[in-house]
Amino acid sequence: MSLYSCMLVDDxxxxxxxxxxxxxWEEMGFKVIGSAHNGVEALELAEEMQPDVVMTDIKMPYMDGLQLAHKLKDLNPKIKIIIFSGFDEFEYAKEAIRVEAEEYLLKPVNSEELESVFERIKTSLDEERNEEQNIDQLEKYYMESLPILQESFLTLLLQGQVAQDSIASLSKDYRISLDGPFFTAVLLHISSREKPAEIDKQLLTVSVRKLLQEEFAEKWNAKVVTWFGDAILIVQLDDKDKIRELTDDCDRFCRVARKISRAMVTAGIGNIVETPSDLSHSLEGAQNAVNYRVIYGVGRAINIAEIDPVGSENTVSIEEDIQRLFRKIRTGSEEEVLEEVGMLSTKITDGRPSIQQYRMLLLELVSDIYRFGNSCHLNxxxxxxxDNDVYSSVLSIDSVHLLSEWMKDISLKMRGEISNERQSSTRSFVKKAEEYVKENFGDKNMTIESVCSHLGVSSAYFSTVFKKETGKTFINFLTEKRMEKAVDLLVNQNEKTYIIAEAVGYSDANYFSYAFKKQFGMSPSKYKAMAKNEKS
Incomplete structure (x- = not known):
C-alpha cells in the first residue's frame, strides 16, 4: 500500500x-518522513521532501506556523496543513481558515481526535490522486482538452510550416492568443525508462499535460502541445528577463511531476524569439537543451542559453582514463574497477562537453572497449x-548515471572473463609443472629456473602462482616427490643410500641423507630399520 507522507513541525x-x-501511522495510511523545530527549517525540508501533509504548531522561532502555511501553499497549493496550538484565539482560527488549513486543533490533542483528522485528510488525498491518475479520467480529459484544430495549428507552427502572414488570421480563427511580445518553446521530455510499469507512456503524457495546464497556462499564457510522447509549452513573455523565473518554475514543475504523476520529466527551455514564426528555432534550442540531460542530469530544467557552449568548446580527453580502466580490468580488484568507472564518469560530467563532443566520446569509448576485448580474446x-547494436544502445542512454551503470556492468563482465581465463591458464601450467617434476625428479640439474624455461614463464611469476595454487613452494614440492620415491627405493627395493640418492636427483649421498633426515626426522638407515620392525 502506498503511504502518504507527513511532516511534523514543533519547537x-x-x-x-x-x-x-x-x-x-502506517495503519492510517501515512508515514512520517521528517520533522522540524521552526518554520524556516520546515520550509527547507518541505521543498526537498514534498510532503503530502504538514502538521505544525503556531508559536515557533524565526517563522511561525501561519507564515509557514502561507509559504507551503505557495510552494504546493495541494499540500494539506494541520495547525495545532495552545492558543484558543479567534484571530488564529480565522487566519488558519484564510490559508486553507485542513484543521485547527487545540493542544493537548488526543489520539482519537488526530486519527479522525487524518482519516478525513486521507479520504481527500485519495480522491485527488484518483482524479489525477484514474485512467478513464485521463482518457476523457485527453479527448476533451485537445481540440484537433488547435493541436494541429500549434504543431505546424512549431515545425515552421505556417507562413508568417497567415499566423494572425489562423490564430484568430482557432481562438488562440499569440500576443507575445516575446516567445519561447519549452520541451518537457518524459522518460520511458523511469516510469511506473502499470501506466502506459501515452497516459503518463496526458497526466503531465494536465499538470502543465494547471501550473503554466494562466501564469505564463502558455499553450500545451503533445509532441511524440512528450509535451511542449509555447510560453509568451512580456519581458525577456522573465526567462529566469520561467526556468525556476520549470525546475519546480519537474519535481512536482515526479511526486504527483510519478513521471521523470526533464524541461528544456529554448531561446527567446520575437515572432511566432520563429518558434521552430526556439524548439530546436529546447531539444538541444533536453539532450544535455546526459551531462546535467534528468528531472530538472535546462536553459539552452545558460549551458550551450559558445566560442571554443571545452576539450575533454578520456583516452588515458580509458587505458587506466583497462589496466584495472586486467589486474585490479572489483572495487578498483568500479572506482575507475566512477572517476571516468565524473570526468565526462565535469568536463561539460557539448552534445556533439559527448557523442564522440561515447563512440570512442565503445570502440576502445571493442579493441580491448578483442586483444584479450574475449567473446x-x-x-x-x-543481436545488440551497441553504438545505438549507448547513444540512447539519457544520463551519465545510467552510462556509469552500463560501464560498470561491461567492465565487471570483462574482468570476470579475463580472471576466469587467467585462472584456467594458471591451473594449466601448474599442472604441467607438477607432471614435469613427477617425470624428471631424478634430474640432478632440475631447478626452478629450468622448469620455468620449460614452461615459458618467469620464475618470479611461477613461484607466486605455484605457491598460491598448491600451498607449497616449488622446492618443497620437488623435495616431497624425491623423498616419496626415496622411501619406496629404501623400504621396498632395499637399495643402498648412495644409489637412492643418485636415483632421486642428489649427486651427493651425504647431502641426500641430510635432506632425508630433515624431511622425516631420522637418517635413511634408521627409517629403513623402523620400517622393517613394523613389518615384522
Missing part, C-alpha cells in the same frame, strides 16, 4: 516525539549481448 521535541508514538557478443 518542542517532546511534542513531536509524543505525536509520532501516539498514532499507528564481445557475450559481453555486449547478442
Amino acid at each position: 518542542e521535541e517532546d511534542v513531536i516525539s509524543i505525536i509520532e508514538k501516539k498514532l499507528n 564481445m557478443e557475450e559481453i555486449f549481448g547478442k
